[in-house]
Amino acid sequence: MAGLAAGQRLKSTVCATEIMIISAPDGDFELQCGGAPMTDGEGNAGGDVDADYAEGTALGKRYVNEDGGLELLCVKPGDGSLSAGGEALKVKDAKKLPKTD
Amino acid sequence: MNIMMLLEMAASGCPERIAFVDPEMDVSISYQELFDAAGNMAAILRGSDAGRLAMLDISNIGIPIGLFASGWAGIPYVPLNYRLTDPEIDSLIDRITPAYLVTEPERVAGFRDREGVQVSSRTDFVGQARVSGEAPDPWSMDPEDTAVLLFTSGTTGAPKAAVLRQKHLVSYILGSVEFMGADEEEAALVCVPPYHIAGIAAVLSSVYSGRRVVQLANFTAEKWVQIAHDEKITTAFVVPTMLSRIVEELDGAKNADMPHLQSLSYGGGKMPLSVIQRAMELFPGTDFTNAYGLTETSSTITVLGPDEHRLAAASDEESIRRRLVSVGVPLPGIELEIRDEEGSVQPVGERGEIYVRGEQVSGEYEGRGSVVDNDGWFPTRDAGFVDAEGFLFIDGRADDVIVRGGENMSPGEIEDVLLEHPAVSDVAVVGMPSEEWGEAVVAAVVIADEVMAEELQEWVKEHMRSSRVPERIEFWDELPYNETGKLLRRVVKERLV
Numbered sequence: 001m002a003g004l005a006a007g008q009r010l011k012s013t014v015c016a017t018e019i020m021i022i023s024a025p026d027g028d029f030e031l032q033c034g035g036a037p038m039t040d041g042e043g044n045a046g047g048d049v050d051a052d053y054a055e056g057t058a059l060g061k062r063y064v065n066e067d068g069g070l071e072l073l074c075v076k077p078g079d080g081s082l083s084a085g086g087e088a089l090k091v092k093d094a095k096k097l098p099k100t101d
Numbered sequence: 102m103n104i105m106m107l108l109e110m111a112a113s114g115c116p117e118r119i120a121f122v123d124p125e126m127d128v129s130i131s132y133q134e135l136f137d138a139a140g141n142m143a144a145i146l147r148g149s150d151a152g153r154l155a156m157l158d159i160s161n162i163g164i165p166i167g168l169f170a171s172g173w174a175g176i177p178y179v180p181l182n183y184r185l186t187d188p189e190i191d192s193l194i195d196r197i198t199p200a201y202l203v204t205e206p207e208r209v210a211g212f213r214d215r216e217g218v219q220v221s222s223r224t225d226f227v228g229q230a231r232v233s234g235e236a237p238d239p240w241s242m243d244p245e246d247t248a249v250l251l252f253t254s255g256t257t258g259a260p261k262a263a264v265l266r267q268k269h270l271v272s273y274i275l276g277s278v279e280f281m282g283a284d285e286e287e288a289a290l291v292c293v294p295p296y297h298i299a300g301i302a303a304v305l306s307s308v309y310s311g312r313r314v315v316q317l318a319n320f321t322a323e324k325w326v327q328i329a330h331d332e333k334i335t336t337a338f339v340v341p342t343m344l345s346r347i348v349e350e351l352d353g354a355k356n357a358d359m360p361h362l363q364s365l366s367y368g369g370g371k372m373p374l375s376v377i378q379r380a381m382e383l384f385p386g387t388d389f390t391n392a393y394g395l396t397e398t399s400s401t402i403t404v405l406g407p408d409e410h411r412l413a414a415a416s417d418e419e420s421i422r423r424r425l426v427s428v429g430v431p432l433p434g435i436e437l438e439i440r441d442e443e444g445s446v447q448p449v450g451e452r453g454e455i456y457v458r459g460e461q462v463s464g465e466y467e468g469r470g471s472v473v474d475n476d477g478w479f480p481t482r483d484a485g486f487v488d489a490e491g492f493l494f495i496d497g498r499a500d501d502v503i504v505r506g507g508e509n510m511s512p513g514e515i516e517d518v519l520l521e522h523p524a525v526s527d528v529a530v531v532g533m534p535s536e537e538w539g540e541a542v543v544a545a546v547v548i549a550d551e552v553m554a555e556e557l558q559e560w561v562k563e564h565m566r567s568s569r570v571p572e573r574i575e576f577w578d579e580l581p582y583n584e585t586g587k588l589l590r591r592v593v594k595e596r597l598v
Contacts, residue, residue: 007102007244007268020106020242022275059114060280073275075110094279095433098406099364100392101302101338 004029009075011043012036014050017057017078018043022071029070033057034080053088055081063089102244102271105139105172107309112136114281119313123161124328130162130231132311135169138230142170144237145229149219151201153250156295157181157190158204159318163227164295165304167203168249170230172267173240177247179262180296184566187211193252193260194218196467244268250467251298253396253509262467263396272460273302273399274309276434283312287363290329290337292317297507299369302400303338312336322350326357333361338392340369340507341539345376348383357383366390368401369507370539371495374426381414393428393495395481399461403437403493405429420488427492428485435459438478439487449489454499455481501590503532505540508568512590515571518564519544524552529580529593530571544571545593547579573597 004024011018012033019038031038035050057063059077064070065084071092072082082089111120116133123129130138146154154171156164156179164180171178179197181190183205194200198217203226212220221229248267252260289312293299307314315332317324320343328334339347344367351357365380365387372391381389388407394400405427413424431437438446439453447453456478464479465471473479482502485495503510512530519528527547532540546557554574561570581592 007242007271009106009242020102060110075106076113094282096279097277097432098366098388098390098404099306099336100277100366100368100390100401100404101299101306 010038013045014047015078015080018076019072025069032083049080053081062092064092102267103240105240108169111308115311121314123316138166139169140236141234142230143173146174153179153197153200155179155200155202160316163223166230175241177250179250182296264465269399269463278306278309281311283310287335288313290315290334292320298396298400322346336364338366341372342506348379362387364388368392370504397464402435403428403431427494452486455483455485506538524550531594541572543573545575545577
């Protein structure tokens with residue numbers, strides 16, 4: 001997959017998951033969901049979710065890699081789980097902020 | 102990125118939940134219905150030749166439909182100030198044609214034959230949006246698309262159109278609001294007008310947190326208190342003038358008797374210490390938050406949170422107690438610096454212009470480009486200082502704009518009008534501290550012929566909005582100028598105290 005850009009929307013090819021890139025490091029990045037590459041074209045192609053990447057995604061949660069350089073927002077949940085270059089992405093803790101408006 | 106994505110997520114997270122209620126019109130719309138209505142309207146906008154969606158209207162169900170529909174259609178949303186005079190509105194509309202204009206039924210006839218304007222009444226607009234139709238093609242996710250054009254008053258007179266792109270608004274929401282953070286019973290009372298950045302932010306934040314929004318179109322303290330009780334409001338935003346009126350309305354009461362009101366945030370102008378102190382007594386269980394922000398920064402950039410309010414109010418130490426009038430600390434996504442006129446960063450406690458940087462910061466005006474520097478810093482034109490703990494205090498405007506009741510006005514515009522009066526030979530207009538308005542408009546006038554203050558006030562009223570009329574007019578022999586001929590507004594203010 002080519003470089004990722006903030007704001008880009010990608011779909012899983014094996015489940016209903018859709019994500020938006022919040023931030024991404026420069027360079028090529030292999031982003032996967034359910035163990036299969038994500039796409040900016042048509043989504044779910046009917047393949048199976050890899051059992052190693054089947055924890056599911058949650059709507060509105062943010063996912064980050066270990067060094068925090070990659071951050072995604074789940075905009076549609078699904079059965080697969082997210083990974084980048086083989087590394088499973090983790091849910092980022094939400095900051096608690098006072099309501100301002 | 103697109104604000105429509107925020108609504109899509111909310112509609113998928115809580116489709117049945119009520120999104121907006123207009124109690125006076127007795128209508129409401131759920132999240133799924135709002136999503137569908139935005140799609141229907143986007144299809145209509147795409148089928149028209151409109152390059153903008155303009156809304157000249159008070160708060161109503163059509164406002165969020167219009168905001169999201171324009172995001173879906175890929176054209177800028179332009180909320181217009183319905184308090185402007187007809188000529189002022191006309192000149193703004195000239196700048197945004199071809200446009201699809203939604204307005205109050207009474208105004209429709211006036212725009213029917215206008216070139217470049219396709220006009221629709223609020224009633225027709227909402228009606229059309231709410232019939233079932235087929236969802237149009239998806240919205241663009243290009244972060245650079247313009248989401249909102251917001252006219253703001255500047256120093257040079259003619260309003261500037263601030264450009265807020267999708268990336269600015271989406272970054273602000275993602276950085277400051279927890280998705281579906283609201284419980285089922287939470288309700289926000291929104292009484293700021295839709296043409297104010299706080300009104301736009303309120304729509305977007307509430308949608309992303311899944312909160313029910315109760316709209317109050319024409320604020321009065323009496324109605325606010327009534328609705329807050331009746332609708333069991335849990336959260337609200339007010340400008341200082343509104344809070345001052347609410348406190349007056351509850352005069353004599355031991356407390357406001359609103360245990361359900363969990364949070365009350367305020368911003369948009371200077372909050373008098375006496376008002377916030379009294380408000381905290383009247384709403385003992387409520388979390389108070391002061392939010393400071395600008396149109397150009399997609400709303401809030403610094404926050405004084407509930408804990409800081411309580412700590413400051415309970416403290417005997419002056420340095421901590423005075424934080425009640427501070428605007429707090431920057432949001433996590435915002436960097437802040439105080440700079441002097443040469444651009445050097447100021448030390449703690451020194452006054453200077455406030456600069457900010459962050460993904461939500463736009464700083465761009467249509468037709469004028471960006472005022473953000475190469476490193477991404479935006480000069481706010483507000484002056485202030487930061488204390489030892491990093492709390493920001495606002496201290497007037499770097500460029501003397503008057504902020505009256507949350508409304509920015511340029512002294513130059515008012516001076517220009519006064520100078521046109523045959524009896525006036527020179528004039529300085531400044532904002533003076535006011536308990537009621539934050540700042541009041543006051544004029545120092547040098548006259549060539551005899552004239553009464555009342556006559557000059559009437560003169561301004563004939564030519565401008567009534568909010569511009571000087572509350573007080575003093576007659577001076579001459580105005581203070583420096584050697585290069587620059588009016589010394591600071592000296593004018595000192596003499597007017």
